[in-house]
Amino acid sequence: MKGLGHVVALCGGVGGAKLAFGLTKILPVDQLTIIVNTGDDFEHLGLHVSPDIDTVVYTLAGLSDRERGWGLAGETWGFMSALRRLGGDAWFNLGDHDLAMHVERTRRLTAGESLSAITGALARALGVTANIAPMSDDPVRTIVVTDDAELGFQRYFVGEQCRPVASAIRFQGAGEARLSEAARAALTRPDLEAVILCPSNPYLSIDPILAVPGVREALARTDAAIVAVSPIIGGEALKGPAAKLMRELGAEPGVLAVADHYRGLIGALVIDDADAADAAALAARGVVPLVTGSVMITDADRARLAAETLELARTLRK
């Protein structure tokens, strides 16, 4: 797609990775930077696990398991069965192949390499040339505050299957975290034309990125169009707890709640045909709606939605 300058995608888990995949199919490598949430990162069994980075890398590499919705296709589970036999901490599944990523990442972090450098190297090893920038090389940890406890993201998401009622979400370390070099460079490019908030969980995937000092400032300063793609379709999230969290945090799950969450930030919102009835209310809020099929099943769906989202951004810029 010619005519656009640089594009930045802010991206979290599976839905975000799918749109990022679509963007890589229609943009030259040097025209796109994918900034990925690292608030889900955690230390497990002594290993540094970066779930959102791996989801993006595996998706762009064409290695994701499309049925299970996470991890690698053709994964095996010998490590987990042996770990359970040893009485190890087995609440978080680590596939045998996936484990190589965590072991290698941890080894290189311990050796002093940055998460950014490691992410680039491991992605390239899997044939991924896209510019993937962790939001920060410093630790930021998403904490879900519930009545009973403050849960690290993976404890909440995997360990507790998102069952506890959230009263707040905070991003431990975000205040002191430095935006990664690649993320900062992309967000402050003079030729930045579009920033896409991918259809990722606003609270758990996009907000941590926005919480890193410098991101909101850069977005306030840029002339680029800022467009979100709603992760909520017909009042529900395709995957994950976005709708449940909206209810718990006092919003009516829907595309209007997405627009309200991103109020003052986005100029347009891509919504699904199922939510066409809300288009007028979006427009009344000053958010340009684009109504389209936003469920990405095939690679063609991903590329089409990416193209439509970029066209919308180009329209805003005119």
Add this chain to the structure above:
Amino acid sequence: MKGLGHVVALCGGVGGAKLAFGLTKILPVDQLTIIVNTGDDFEHLGLHVSPDIDTVVYTLAGLSDRERGWGLAGETWGFMSALRRLGGDAWFNLGDHDLAMHVERTRRLTAGESLSAITGALARALGVTANIAPMSDDPVRTIVVTDDAELGFQRYFVGEQCRPVASAIRFQGAGEARLSEAARAALTRPDLEAVILCPSNPYLSIDPILAVPGVREALARTDAAIVAVSPIIGGEALKGPAAKLMRELGAEPGVLAVADHYRGLIGALVIDDADAADAAALAARGVVPLVTGSVMITDADRARLAAETLELARTLRK
């Protein structure tokens, strides 16, 4: 087997583990302590690998791969294939199931547990009740000195397939290492009746144990019979570089070289029928020979050789 007091086995790799298995079949749990070499231990990919401990644990648990001669039966290799794909350091094979042992051991070491405590806990998780004592909880690293380089044991053994010519072997850290509590307690028991030097590589598996301060002293002081089982049969090792090392270090590979290596330490040596011709020369050296079938193929072989070795020790004590 009644009548004997406590038995200590000094043990390294596969051959040693087989005899240790035999000993567990004929002795009550509280009558046997297996002291295991940790000179082969190393840090790999950030994980603490203890090959000899794992060989003993897996063998006693009945989980060893008997065909391949190391590691777990039914092992899978997804991690290694993914690690190679990532361009990781893949010269040392870590099976998917085996990896759980290394990850869990490393996690617990980092949390401050001793190698002794971890070894006991992981062995029990696999149903092994035998007393397995790492020779030390402190790091000792076997170094093979060659003309070109000083090679860590695994680099020599696995990485270089034992090809370099050794001029010396040293045990880095041994001088400062403390004998593990369980090893010290076993070696200084008043009812210690037999110390068995298992058919392990004398240079690479038994010598590191003997190099830990306190071991030779305890063996010099004990009234127990000290009996070795030759790892050399007909001038060759069944497995590993023992015979090659003997040549390189100036000895003629054979049971007499084993006896000479353990001179002043052992009172008897169990040798294979193939080496019966050397029995008289052993006796002339003051070492009581026992000639028997020493190749352990079946579990019954292991138990029989263990029983014959203990009977020999009992005879020495009379």
